[in-house]
Amino acid sequence: MKNIVVLVSGGGTNLQALIDAQKSGIIKGGKITCVISSKEGAYALERAKNNDIPSRTIPRKNYPDAKSYSLAILDALREEKADLIVLAGFMTILDECVTSAYPYRIINVHPALIPSFCGEGFYGLKVHEAVLEYGVKVSGATIHFVNEKADAGAIILQGTVDVLPDDTPEVLQKRIMENVEWKLLPKAVSLFCQDKITIRDGKAYVM
Numbered sequence: 683m684k685n686i687v688v689l690v691s692g693g694g695t696n697l698q699a700l701i702d703a704q705k706s707g708i709i710k711g712g713k714i715t716c717v718i719s720s721k722e723g724a725y726a727l728e729r730a731k732n733n734d735i736p737s738r739t740i741p742r743k744n745y746p747d748a749k750s751y752s753l754a755i756l757d758a759l760r761e762e763k764a765d766l767i768v769l770a771g772f773m774t775i776l777d778e779c780v781t782s783a784y785p786y787r788i789i790n791v792h793p794a795l796i797p798s799f800c801g802e803g804f805y806g807l808k809v810h811e812a813v814l815e816y817g818v819k820v821s822g823a824t825i826h827f828v829n830e831k832a833d834a835g836a837i838i839l840q841g842t843v844d845v846l847p848d849d850t851p852e853v854l855q856k857r858i859m860e861n862v863e864w865k866l867l868p869k870a871v872s873l874f875c876q877d878k879i880t881i882r883d884g885k886a887y888v889m
């Protein structure tokens with residue numbers, strides 16, 4: 683059984699999707715053993731508590747830079763004996779000290795179709811604002827491994843939704859979460875925990 687540590691910063695609807703998937707047996711070969719929040723009072727922490735999942739808060743604001751913050755996260759991941767780390771709405775970019783310690787063992791959900799609308803500065807509603815500003819007709823979400831470059835690791839799964847003429851960032855975000863993120867994130871986690879993702883030439887393939 684792999685230890686899954688989920689990193690969060692906000693509402694935690696993706697964490698909830700993982701918890702629900704775990705309860706209904708969709709996640710095979712792994713168990714959420716800890717939730718770590720970068721923000722005090724994040725609602726995601728309530729979700730962990732309501733489901734008897736141990737949690738820690740390591741506030742980003744208590745650390746002067748990404749490196750010192752990442753070292754604190756690394757310590758916690760080691761203490762928790764993490765086999766898989768899931769960034770589920772985690773709004774802090776982790777330094778290489780974490781990504782190099784867990785190659786192809788950190789999974790992120792990004793709310794757009796990578797390589798579009800991604801990288802530094804593209805997070806949360808900002809992504810959907812940029813999508814609507816550009817006028818693309820299709821958007822979606824990407825589940826990918828995390829490496830030393832923001833949103834640049836191997837893609838595991840992607841799913842799409844239509845962008846509709848009257849969409850607001852909030853409406854589009856909800857459509858993408860409901861139709862793609864909450865389905866594909868648990869699926870990718872389950873595939874990982876069953877060793878069903880292989881890496882060849884830096885690309886991820888689902889068996």
Ligand code: GAR
Pocket residue numbers: 691692693694695696697770771772773791792793804805806809855859863
């Ligand atoms: C989700 O849409 C997730 O894809 C996005 O933030 C939202 C968090 O929602 N993540 C990023 O933008 C990371 N770059 P949640 O807290 O309800 O899961």
